[in-house]
Amino acid sequence: MRALLVLTVAGGSVAHATLTPLVTIAGVPPDIPLIIVVLLALRRGPEFGSLTGFVSGLLQDAAGGGLIGVQALTKAVIGFAIGVAGGRLRVSQPLVQVPGLVVLTIAEGLARFALLQVFRFPAPFGELMTYVVLPQALCNGFVGAAFVLALTWTQTMRDHFEGSRP
Amino acid sequence: MKIRKVVLLGSLVAACLLLLTLQTRGYGWVAGDFFAVVTTPIQTGLAKASRATFGLWTTYLDWKNVRAENRRLREEVQELRVRALRVSETDDENRRLRRLLAMQENLPLTTLSGEIIAREWGGWIRSLTVNRGRGDNVPRLTAVISPNGLIGRVVDVRPGVSIVQVLTDPTSTVGAHVLRTRTPGIVEGDPRGTLRFKFMARDGASIQSGDTLVTAGQGGLFPRGIPIGTVRAIDNRGAALFHYAEITPAVDYARLDEVLLVTGDSQRDLTAFFPTGG
Numbered sequence: 001m002r003a004l005l006v007l008t009v010a011g012g013s014v015a016h017a018t019l020t021p022l023v024t025i026a027g028v029p030p031d032i033p034l035i036i037v038v039l040l041a042l043r044r045g046p047e048f049g050s051l052t053g054f055v056s057g058l059l060q061d062a063a064g065g066g067l068i069g070v071q072a073l074t075k076a077v078i079g080f081a082i083g084v085a086g087g088r089l090r091v092s093q094p095l096v097q098v099p100g101l102v103v104l105t106i107a108e109g110l111a112r113f114a115l116l117q118v119f120r121f122p123a124p125f126g127e128l129m130t131y132v133v134l135p136q137a138l139c140n141g142f143v144g145a146a147f148v149l150a151l152t153w154t155q156t157m158r159d160h161f162e163g164s165r166p
Numbered sequence: 167m168k169i170r171k172v173v174l175l176g177s178l179v180a181a182c183l184l185l186l187t188l189q190t191r192g193y194g195w196v197a198g199d200f201f202a203v204v205t206t207p208i209q210t211g212l213a214k215a216s217r218a219t220f221g222l223w224t225t226y227l228d229w230k231n232v233r234a235e236n237r238r239l240r241e242e243v244q245e246l247r248v249r250a251l252r253v254s255e256t257d258d259e260n261r262r263l264r265r266l267l268a269m270q271e272n273l274p275l276t277t278l279s280g281e282i283i284a285r286e287w288g289g290w291i292r293s294l295t296v297n298r299g300r301g302d303n304v305p306r307l308t309a310v311i312s313p314n315g316l317i318g319r320v321v322d323v324r325p326g327v328s329i330v331q332v333l334t335d336p337t338s339t340v341g342a343h344v345l346r347t348r349t350p351g352i353v354e355g356d357p358r359g360t361l362r363f364k365f366m367a368r369d370g371a372s373i374q375s376g377d378t379l380v381t382a383g384q385g386g387l388f389p390r391g392i393p394i395g396t397v398r399a400i401d402n403r404g405a406a407l408f409h410y411a412e413i414t415p416a417v418d419y420a421r422l423d424e425v426l427l428v429t430g431d432s433q434r435d436l437t438a439f440f441p442t443g444g
Contacts, residue, residue: 050171068201
């Protein structure tokens, strides 16, 4: 199980840069590693969330060719925060998941922008939000909801088969 | 427990900030190179795999499209072939009817056009059924012709149809002469479905293969000068009174579709109105 998790997080993060152009929705690529970090943090808590976020962000940075550490930092913080907040929220509702992921993506975008500003990132905030962060936030919301539904369905099926065993 | 979590997060953040600082101070290549060792082979492999997968998928889609297009084109070709056949058939019919009409207008005879609706080709009887009958005032023994020559005569008139005895019928006889030599004789049908010309030996000494035979016009049944056929071979019977010539009919009776029934009488020689080759 752990090996599968490591493979999912590490492989997924590296694969993101390679395979993202193939999985765009209306030209907008979802941030699948972020979705995975959020889902894992919700299930396993802040420590796991922050570690997962750090590793996936680091690999995403390295694979994507940007400043190494930016996404590692933002995703680690997001993973930690959602891991802490997860116990207090009713996150199994799709109505919570979609806006939740939208808000988290925006938060991650804001954090990334703030961090990059420290390192003299030149892109203007308004355009970045309008053309990059907000469309990706919406995309993440829907893809994340689909992920959760798929996971719930898998879990239900597994429980059903385990329950029917003698 | 809580402290441990905060320490962990703090360490991660610190590590990130350290990495970022190092990079902005010009040591970015160290971290970049380190991660490249890990990520590059994975990325290369994934890119190859995705390209292969999507290539396969694209090939499958192309194949599917080609197959569908192939089926559509085959159907289209079939449809066009049928249409071309219809056009060809209509064109052919048009040409035949034009010829028949031109002939009907040119001939100094009263004629009635008719369509063949049945054929009796057994050998005992060789006849055609034409869609003109008692209602069209078709008299019995009416001569039946086509633009190429004589077909036969009406032997039975019924309501709506007439039965035409074809020249190749074994009981059919027509008075004829050779156009070039004026040698008289009788054209008879035989059970094999062929025609033969019976003539007196002394009159037909100079008949040659390829000579055209036309109706003699004696007896008033058939107008004079309608082509019957051409001499294919001569059966010389030595000292016998009559000799025979095998005739190739001027008309292909099996492939006829439209005919003209000669309802009026004509004393004129009609040779000039038919293609006799002479």
